[in-house]
Amino acid sequence: MTFDDLKAARPDLAFIAHWVQPGAHVLDVGCGDGVMMDYLQSDKGCSGYGLELADERVLASAKRGVRVLQQDFEKGLGIFGDDSFDTVLCLSSLQMMKHVEDLLRDIVRVGHEAIVSFPNFAYWPHRMALLKGRMPVSKTLPYQWYDTPNVRCATIEDFRELADEVGLEVMECVALAEGKIVSVLPNLRGELAVFRLRKKRST
Amino acid sequence: MAFAEPLQLQSGAVLRDYKLMYETYGTLNADRSNAVLVCHALNASHHVAGYYADDPKNVGWWDNMVGPGKPLDTNKFFVIGVNNLGSCFGSTGPMHVNPATGKPYGAAFPVVTVEDWVAAQALLADRLGIDQFAAVMGGSLGGMQALAWSIMFPERLRHCVVIASTPKLSAQNIAFNDVARQAILTDPDYRGGDFYEYGVVPKNGLKVARMIGHITYLSDDDMAEKFGRKLRGIVENGVAAQGKYKFGFGIDFEIESYLRYQGDKFSEYFDANTYLLITKALDYFDPARLHDGDLAKTLAGTRAKFFLASFTTDWRFSPERSREIVQALLCNRREVTYAEIDAPHGHDAFLLEDARYMNLVRAYYEQVWQEVQTKEGA
Numbered sequence: 250m251t252f253d254d255l256k257a258a259r260p261d262l263a264f265i266a267h268w269v270q271p272g273a274h275v276l277d278v279g280c281g282d283g284v285m286m287d288y289l290q291s292d293k294g295c296s297g298y299g300l301e302l303a304d305e306r307v308l309a310s311a312k313r314g315v316r317v318l319q320q321d322f323e324k325g326l327g328i329f330g331d332d333s334f335d336t337v338l339c340l341s342s343l344q345m346m347k348h349v350e351d352l353l354r355d356i357v358r359v360g361h362e363a364i365v366s367f368p369n370f371a372y373w374p375h376r377m378a379l380l381k382g383r384m385p386v387s388k389t390l391p392y393q394w395y396d397t398p399n400v401r402c403a404t405i406e407d408f409r410e411l412a413d414e415v416g417l418e419v420m421e422c423v424a425l426a427e428g429k430i431v432s433v434l435p436n437l438r439g440e441l442a443v444f445r446l447r448k449k450r451s452t
Numbered sequence: 453m454a455f456a457e458p459l460q461l462q463s464g465a466v467l468r469d470y471k472l473m474y475e476t477y478g479t480l481n482a483d484r485s486n487a488v489l490v491c492h493a494l495n496a497s498h499h500v501a502g503y504y505a506d507d508p509k510n511v512g513w514w515d516n517m518v519g520p521g522k523p524l525d526t527n528k529f530f531v532i533g534v535n536n537l538g539s540c541f542g543s544t545g546p547m548h549v550n551p552a553t554g555k556p557y558g559a560a561f562p563v564v565t566v567e568d569w570v571a572a573q574a575l576l577a578d579r580l581g582i583d584q585f586a587a588v589m590g591g592s593l594g595g596m597q598a599l600a601w602s603i604m605f606p607e608r609l610r611h612c613v614v615i616a617s618t619p620k621l622s623a624q625n626i627a628f629n630d631v632a633r634q635a636i637l638t639d640p641d642y643r644g645g646d647f648y649e650y651g652v653v654p655k656n657g658l659k660v661a662r663m664i665g666h667i668t669y670l671s672d673d674d675m676a677e678k679f680g681r682k683l684r685g686i687v688e689n690g691v692a693a694q695g696k697y698k699f700g701f702g703i704d705f706e707i708e709s710y711l712r713y714q715g716d717k718f719s720e721y722f723d724a725n726t727y728l729l730i731t732k733a734l735d736y737f738d739p740a741r742l743h744d745g746d747l748a749k750t751l752a753g754t755r756a757k758f759f760l761a762s763f764t765t766d767w768r769f770s771p772e773r774s775r776e777i778v779q780a781l782l783c784n785r786r787e788v789t790y791a792e793i794d795a796p797h798g799h800d801a802f803l804l805e806d807a808r809y810m811n812l813v814r815a816y817y818e819q820v821w822q823e824v825q826t827k828e829g830a
Binding site: 298307311316319320330 | 785
């Protein structure tokens with residue numbers, strides 16, 4: 250899989266892929282159809298695993314040759330040792346987790362760096378919807394309130410606070426819209442929040 | 453295939469000469485890179501897939517998995533099934549003549565281990581001119597053999613496919629096996645293992661052993677759904693009466709009828725000494741024992757890529773046991789794919805049709821096949 254293939258399929262992942270070092274050992278928590286790991290393996294010489302729970306996604310990942318482990322990561326990453334990975338990815342999955350804080354702490358434990366993305370609840374159309382008295386429905390939150398798998402709604406500023414609390418230092422934080430960086434008013438104009446984080450150095 | 457060279461066994465005993473029954477499916481390619489060894493579990497044999505022209509009812513034990521167009525596609529791969537030593541389907545076993553005495557081995561057949569089987573399988577592979585398998589695969593006890601291959605002959609397999617297996621038996625597993633063995637050993641017809649000479653078979657012991665084993669292959673839910681507390685109908689004054697107890701020790705419940713039938717059927721074709729030997733091989737399997745119980749250290753020398761699958765309702769070799777293997781492989785940064793199939797059928801699920809399971813194995817072998825083709829092209 251080439252970079253152009255990835256960019257065409259998932260512009261957000263194409264942006265994030267730049268943050269993963271060539272040859273890195275990677276864990277993709279909630280790897281979906283495995284497209285990111287597929288790209289990182291074939292184009293950047295990375296190794297590692299994808300975690301998924303849903304049967305059809307495990308199959309889709311296996312079909313791509315991704316080393317996928319079927320596991321409910323809501324129960325943590327106990328199967329992995331400390332500092333096992335150069336980079337842990339958790340892309341557009343966090344908002345579906347019940348135990349966000351526990352998972353983040355585990356991500357800190359098993360990886361040196363982490364990249365986390367989630368739909369930015371403070372994206373202006375979402376704010377507009379709320380102002381009109383309705384729950385937001387958008388491309389990044391494409392569900393009605395009663396059928397959404399997203400149980401956690403956060404904004405860029407909210408996440409920054411939690412990251413600090415669980416021992417993660419924010420290296421970079423960008424807001425993306427259509428896969429491109431939003432530099433002016435990111436918490437308002439960005440639909441996807443992307444954080445590049447690393448373990449805080451213990452002092 | 454006959455082997456005239458003695459085989460040194462783990463126990464210290466030596467098999468002077470021996471025979472291994474095997475079957476092959478598909479065609480070995482020119483660079484001998486498409487061979488897959490399929491290892492059998494307790495009561496199966498080298499007859500993995502298909503059926504014989506003169507015996508169309510005798511379908512291979514993993515026919516839903518192996519064959520033309522099946523998940524392990526014999527149009528692509530050259531598949532080998534071997535009957536293990538000590539078994540009762542043609543390879544040298546306790547019912548065969550001991551060259552030292554001129555009489556059947558009986559209980560004198562040496563206790564064989566998973567590692568002994570794998571060593572013999574490797575000698576067979578030598579004879580067949582296969583230096584390296586594309587994959588070694590097995591379920592349950594067969595999975596233990598695949599795992600042992602990856603440890604004993606790391607360079608001789610590129611993929612290790614371990615289904616519904618475990619790195620070692622639990623105390624509960626061993627306990628069930630010992631009850632089964634006791635059933636056989638205490639059957640008067642067992643005659644210290646030399647029943648062949650007396651023209652008898654310890655059928656009752658074998659039957660009970662199989663009944664116990666069978667319970668552990670099924671899940672509680674599966675049994676409840678299939679049988680529940682359903683009663684066998686009885687005939688009263690020439691009229692079928694439903695739902696009545698018989699107030700005796702015959703068959704009241706359907707589950708009793710089913711298990712007894714399974715036990716009877718098994719005792720017709722299986723060998724009592726083989727049952728003892730194979731359950732002992734299960735009990736003894738514990739490769740980490742040589743590394744102070746450290747499975748990660750045990751698997752440090754492996755080179756294969758791994759595919760593991762377990763079944764959520766399997767309480768014999770539960771998903772936790774497969775996860776132990778996965779975890780040890782992760783410690784060593786081995787390439788591993790692991791699926792936990794939410795199937796209702798307990799341990800037996802590994803032999804049954806389940807689209808999720810079959811599709812995953814198919815997808816995995818598709819990757820193995822692509823590697824074989826790349827290798828051929830190189």
